[in-house]
Amino acid sequence: MQLKCGDCIMVVNMTIEEEITIVEQCRTNPQAFGQFFDFWYSPIFGYIFRRTADYDLSKDIAAETFLKAYLTINRFQHRGHSISAWFYRIATNELGQYYRKQKYKPQSLQQLLENPHIENLLHQQNDDERELLEKELNDYEAYNQIRASLLKLDLKYQEVIALKYFEQKTSKEIALILNKNEGTIKSLISRGLEKLRNLL
Secondary structure, three states, X not given: OEEEEOOEEEEOOOOHHHHHHHHHHHHHOHHHHHHHXXXXXXXXXXXXXXXXXXXXXXXXXXXXXXXXXXXXXXXXXXXXXXXXXXXXXXXXXXXXXXXXXXXXXXXXXXXXXXXXXXXXXXXXXXXXXXXXXXHHHHHOHHXXXXXXXXXXXXXXXXXXXXXXXXXXXXXXXXXHHHOOOHHHHHHHHHHHHHHHHHHO
16 A cells, blocks of 8 residues: 655555565655655664664664665665565674674764765654663563573574564575575574573
8 A cells, every 4th residue: 555745655565566666766766765764663673672672772773774774775676575684684784793792883974974864764763662662671571581591692593583583584584684595594593492492
């Protein structure tokens, strides 16, 4: 379903055909990227927050994820799969950078200054959600125990288990996100779960 808004299409339920249309719009009208941002920011932020349990860090990583997507959307090639895998891949790479270094330094500040449109999108998000989100996360004792154990595993296991069980992604979707074959993903999930059980 589409709602017309000037030269842009406001998407209520995004299909692959609509994603392709928006990607094409972005080539001539960078503000069209706002439709992807509106549609995918909450799921991507939620994914990052469930991995880090740190509100401010999650906001930083989500901002960097969408900034990188915004800056490279013209190079994105649709291959018949939802663009969501691309957003999750960027977010996963940013999370990997954080967990490898335990210090997060967004790389795209200068590009942000040169492209103020994405900065405006990011500032539209309401920081009043912080207290509610952090409280909800802290209320789930079992989740916190699992997450603490998950952080003791190699990053490759953290990624597949989080995508499978926190984000409810299929092995095929995870393979797209991580750019690995499906058999490898299934093997990583199986080995990761065995290691996680031993820790729990």
